[in-house]
Amino acid sequence: MNIAVVGLGYWGPNLVRNFSKIPGVQVKYGCDLSKKNLLKVKKDFPSIICTENFSEVLSDSSVEAIAIATPMSTHFSLVRQALLAGKHVLVEKPMTQTSTEARELISIAKQKKKVLMVGFTFVYSETVRKIKKLIEKNYFGQLYYYDSTRINLGLIQKDSNVIWDLAPHDLSILGYLIQEKPISLQAFGSSFIGKKEVEVAHLFLKYRNKMTAHINISWLSPVKIRTILIGGSKKMIVYNDVEPSEKLRVYDKNVSLPFDKISPFSPAYRSGDILIPHIDQKEALLSELQHFIECIKMNKTPLTNGTTGLDVIELLEATDLSLVSKSEIILS
Ligand SMILES: NC(=O)c1ccc[n+]([C@@H]2O[C@H](COP(=O)([O-])OP(=O)(O)OC[C@H]3O[C@@H](n4cnc5c(N)ncnc54)[C@H](O)[C@@H]3O)[C@@H](O)[C@H]2O)c1
Incomplete structure (x- = not known):
């Protein structure tokens, strides 16, 4: 071909x-x-x-x-x-x-x-696929949050802001993992160098079931950080994409509130093993x-496909609207 x-x-x-x-x-x-x-x-x-x-x-x-x-x-x-x-x-x-x-x-x-x-x-990375399999097996329990930091010095794009450049990675990962669209979105951002396009930004997304996603993206960071945390009621993970191997760590940790401890309030913290799952090194x-x-x-x-691409564009358009209106955009 x-x-x-x-x-x-x-x-x-x-x-x-x-x-x-x-x-x-x-x-x-x-x-x-x-x-x-x-x-x-x-x-x-x-x-x-x-x-x-x-x-x-x-x-x-x-x-x-x-x-x-x-x-x-x-x-x-x-x-x-x-x-x-x-x-x-x-x-x-x-x-x-x-x-x-x-x-x-x-x-x-x-x-x-x-x-x-x-x-x-x-979406084609072995690490993201592993996380997807764990979610499908209900390994994390109820999903609480997705928290991504995707920051570096540059590369400042001529025809987009940092949100349109970097957020598609997280929005596509979220679409693949959660299989559900967010119900609302709010974007915060600032421009310091070009004075026009946002170079440092934070996005907050809300889902049904109270899950939230926070995406921190920047072209003005002195160091490259590519870290995603996902927290659930049973387990939590840290995915560090700049690690050459052992990118994913699964923490057998959680917090619960025993029924009889509601008053006085005394949450129980559980801390078990840390698992580093084997993940193929194949290039995504x-x-x-x-x-x-x-x-x-x-x-x-x-x-x-095209529809997946469109879903991400619609969310990016909502971030533009949120930046201009300085408000939370209700999506559905
Ligand atoms: N999937 C990923 O992980 C990933 C990573 C980096 C970049 N990207 C995407 O790849 C695209 C390119 O990014 P980049 O960082 O390589 O940009 P770049 O500016 O480094 O390269 C773009 C190239 O396109 C050429 N070009 C511009 N207009 C053209 C035209 N009409 N016909 C032919 N060539 C043309 C330019 O001369 C330049 O060589 C962007 O959409 C970016 O978001 C994706």
Whole structure:
């Protein structure tokens, strides 16, 4: 299967490298507006045809699928053209700049009977999959909270704020783990450098059953932290994504209030073992791309499809509304 990768800046070369590992898949084209970035990829993958001309890729009938890793503001136009040219498309997060655009792409993909997948890489990570299995087995009991810190120095994007850049990771993980939409959302954020787009932000989401999610995202942190805590009535976890191995720790801890101790109030704290589950070291992006190829071959709907992409865009739009109105947005 011939593939083209469009956008070869920071993320695109990772797509080229991982597609090249899949038997039967060939990255035929690398496309970018920057000659410098094209040359870098050509050096590592000499057989790839490098072009600045997207139409050249679209008009090659031997190209079945296109992966798009360009800045967000270009996604809608490039994906639309690719689908209309009869190509299957994998587009990086966030799918589009508006939910109207996302709906249009979903509709074109349906008409053209083409796979439209969104690159929510964390959903394909072995750690997130392990957490999902534990939730399905009711291992944590009632879920109390999801608390994520996703901060670093940069990379400040030209066409989005920090929420649109980094929150799609947590919003897609939450959508996958919880399988339920939040009932309300509130965003807080500030801009210090560009004075326009928010660079430091906090999101608060509420779910039915009282579960809450807090997402702390920043481009202005001196250190890179990628930590998710999930607390439940039976067990709690810490997922530290910057750990090279042992990313996940499961704490057999909880707090309860014995029936007869309500008055006077005296909660009981239980502290058991800490478990570090075995998790395969497979790169999430490789699993994501294998899934994309499988969906094309088997005519299947991807796990992270256009509708999943739209759900995230709707939440991102709600964060914009919340920032402007300085209020909690009721979602359902
Ligand atoms: N899934 C993930 O974990 C993950 C990680 C990083 C980035 N991303 C996403 O990947 C996308 C790209 O991010 P990046 O950090 O690589 O950006 P980048 O700015 O480093 O690279 C973008 C590249 O696209 C090229 N480009 C711009 N417009 C183009 C066009 N019309 N045609 C062809 N090439 C064009 C630029 O020249 C540049 O080389 C974004 O949507 C980002 O959110 C996803």
